[in-house]
Amino acid sequence: MRNATSRILTGTLAGTLMIAAGGAQADRSEWPESFTVGTASQGGTYFVYGSGWANLIADELGVSGGGEVTGGPTQNLALVHGGDVAFGLATMGPASDAVSGKSPLAPGVAMDNVCALFPMYETPFSITALSGSGITSISDIPDGARVGFGPAASTSDTYFPAILEELGVDFDRRNGGWSDLGGQLQDGLIDVIAFAAGIPIPAVSQLEVQTDVNIIEFTEEEQATVLENFPVSEFQIPASTYETLEEDARAVSMWNFSIAGCDLPEDFVYEVTKLTMENNDRMRDVHRSAATSIPENIKYNTVLPFHPGAVRWYEENGYEIPDAQQL
Structure with a gap:
């Protein structure tokens, strides 16, 4: 070496x-x-x-x-x-x-x-949208939605676009730091943030203080599809992680x-x-x-x-x- x-x-x-x-x-x-x-x-x-x-x-x-x-x-x-x-x-x-x-x-x-x-x-893979968007599930994400995937070449940017494509989501890909993307979401410049980060994610916690958000979980079928096609494990985001969650949210994760x-x-x-x-x-x-x-x-x-x-x-x-x- x-x-x-x-x-x-x-x-x-x-x-x-x-x-x-x-x-x-x-x-x-x-x-x-x-x-x-x-x-x-x-x-x-x-x-x-x-x-x-x-x-x-x-x-x-x-x-x-x-x-x-x-x-x-x-x-x-x-x-x-x-x-x-x-x-x-x-x-x-x-x-x-x-x-x-x-x-x-x-x-x-x-x-x-x-x-x-x-x-x-x-690192759980989770999705956040504003409550006012009407997006409450992955299938609700409209075609052409502007999705923030974090910094270029990050874990989120490497895997989450492929995961959403596997789940049939059509999107416009955006990159940036988590704090910056949180501000863009709040200002209506993007529609969804696809996070891959340890929880609680500071940017999500900050959004909860400032506005109403939806933290979107995977369905059982979506989770099974992702587990079959990507190097991830089953995960549950505990309800205690965020004020927004009323019960544990189904997700996938990497160590x-x-x-x-x-x-x-x-x-x-x-x-x-x-x-x-x-x-x-x-x-x-x-x-x-x-x-x-x-x-x-x-x-x-x-x-x-x-x-x-x-x-x-x-x-x-x-x-x-x-x-x-x-x-």
Whole structure:
């Protein structure tokens, strides 16, 4: 594997600087002086989750870092692989495409410098429209409807158009950040937003405060069709997620994992993994979707190898990583 460390690590951090309790015994001689987490657009869960996680790492481990707005999982995979960011957030569908050389951003390039760290949460695919539109089901979406699919090349933009096409929806495709699309929906510039994001989606919660919306579920038949044709799982959006919902809403979902450059220092990644996995209460303070950011869910990564630093923490704590998923 080629070495991209020189583009990630901008210096070393002396052990005499601020030493967080969790990493007091770690060898910091090869640690980065700073790091960046690739997230997604503002108004989406990735941005909130990734920025909050970056701040937790920076505060506790004494390394300068933060979240960066990106186009989402597909771009994050390319940025991590190329060494342009140290960490990122990714969905398993785009991750599978990336490692097999099918990323739309780099066709034919097998992204082999991307390793998994820990499970985040499931990304439900959900649809929101204004109540005044009269759209209460997928079959109600009129021909030629203007549908916002999130940032270009995001998980939503990669899979949701194909899902709606499979379900017989004819639409005019629009892209943009989630907050921007929420504003366009409220202003009548688009008709529907097809979200693929961790819940609660900040843009939807904001819309609920400002106007009346319909959160549209899949019918049983629609769900079965999507499960048969796409790499997704069954999901129920709990009624407690949004004020608008009166009962759980049927959906489909993909798992998300945090990712890292495989050539990041093992000790550094070990401490990042330890901090994250041993402080789920603090992760839930970042975003409540982190309730599933627990080591028991590592089984949902069947695509990427785990970083050696992450493997060390899991195995020390009784979680087995198959040999096939180790470097």
